[in-house]
């Protein structure tokens with residue numbers, strides 16, 4: 001029984017693991033091998049020059065969700081690490097509610113984890129054990145840790161852990177750790193902060209304002225990754241934007257690049273001695289590319305879902321129609337089957353067509369009372385197919401789960417098109 005349930009479908013396609021995985025490329029290890037990274041040559045050279053040049057820097061890398069920001073920065077950091085530059089391997093993910101001290105502590109945590117893995121002696125024994133005792137007290141218990149940071153580096157016990165102002169001893173300890181690493185490695189270092197957009201505008205502004213000095217510590221290259229709004233927030237702070245070194249935009253990849261990435265993944269993940277099968281036609285990639293405006297994360301995720309759904313006993317090759325039918329049948333199982341009334345589904349389809357829409361617009365468009373719209377939305381929200389995107393005053397803006405965009409795919413009719421074309425030429 002268990003062997004019927006637990007099956008590796010990717011083996012049928014001649015590959016070791018899911019070639020449509022949406023995991024980012026990591027500096028070291030990771031599911032997606034680093035050679036699978038394609039394109040972005042100009043940006044790689046640009047960021048490479050900045051972090052390779054002495055004097056420290058602050059760069060913002062920005063772009064839409066899932067376009068490849070984290071992977072891009074990780075690939076550049078991999079070049080840096082291969083050149084002897086120190087960088088905490090795992091990018092440091094911004095967390096809502098962080099105080100400046102918490103950010104510094106988390107950065108020290110990332111530095112320590114990487115030093116532990118490194119076979120070079122980057123810190124002298126005293127600094128290493130100070131850092132170790134700081135991290136070892138329980139890295140997850142951040143408040144406890146801030147207290148411990150005080151004990152280790154010697155600031156007053158009564159100091160408030162939520163203090164928004166960064167303490168000079170914290171800064172000094174951080175600086176001494178970094179300067180030792182820089183001296184011992186013979187290179188400056190790189191720190192990558194990921195997903196700045198997880199903080200609210202207010203939090204971003206307050207944190208960056210308070211950490212302005214921290215981000216100017218000598219010999220450190222700071223890379224911040226965020227979405228477009230992060231770029232606006234930082235630009236609107238003159239004191240901060242004046243210290244930024246560069247701002248790099250990460251756009252969607254081209255159709256050919258995405259095709260190359262998928263082929264490369266199959267090539268790299270192939271099982272020795274087996275032929276691999278790329279399970280879709282070019283047309284499939286084209287319709288997904290257009291549906292998602294080139295967003296690689298959504299394209300990979302659509303393929304992954306369709307292939308997993310479709311594969312039973314042998315490898316399948318999807319064409320435009322089978323892909324569309326499969327993704328729609330996933331929607332049917334996941335969502336439609338739970339929608340209580342056809343009217344609620346009409347509401348959902350209206351939401352799917354828009355980036356965001358209010359109850360009022362829905363009521364106007366569909367000609368149904370607002371109170372009914374609210375009930376339909378409550379039902380849809382409960383099933384998990386719509387969510388509240390934002391609220392301004394009384395207006396609530398609703399969006400559909402991204403996978404619902406599959407509803408917009410159209411099956412191609414092979415019979416009708418030539419007939420229509422013929423008709424159009426008739427007088």
Ligand SMILES: Nc1ncnc2c1ncn2[C@@H]1O[C@H](COP(=O)(O)OP(=O)(O)OP(=O)(O)O)[C@@H](O)[C@H]1O
Nearest residue numbers: 022023024025036037038065066067068069070071
């Ligand atoms: N240039 C590229 N070459 C090969 N694969 C890429 C490239 N860019 C992105 N990918 C792949 O696309 C997926 C999304 O990339 P990534 O996670 O880096 O995006 P992101 O912009 O950081 O997303 P998020 O906004 O969610 O943080 C990953 O599976 C990654 O491996």
Ligand SMILES: [Mg+2]
Nearest residue numbers: 024069070071
């Ligand atoms: Mg990312």
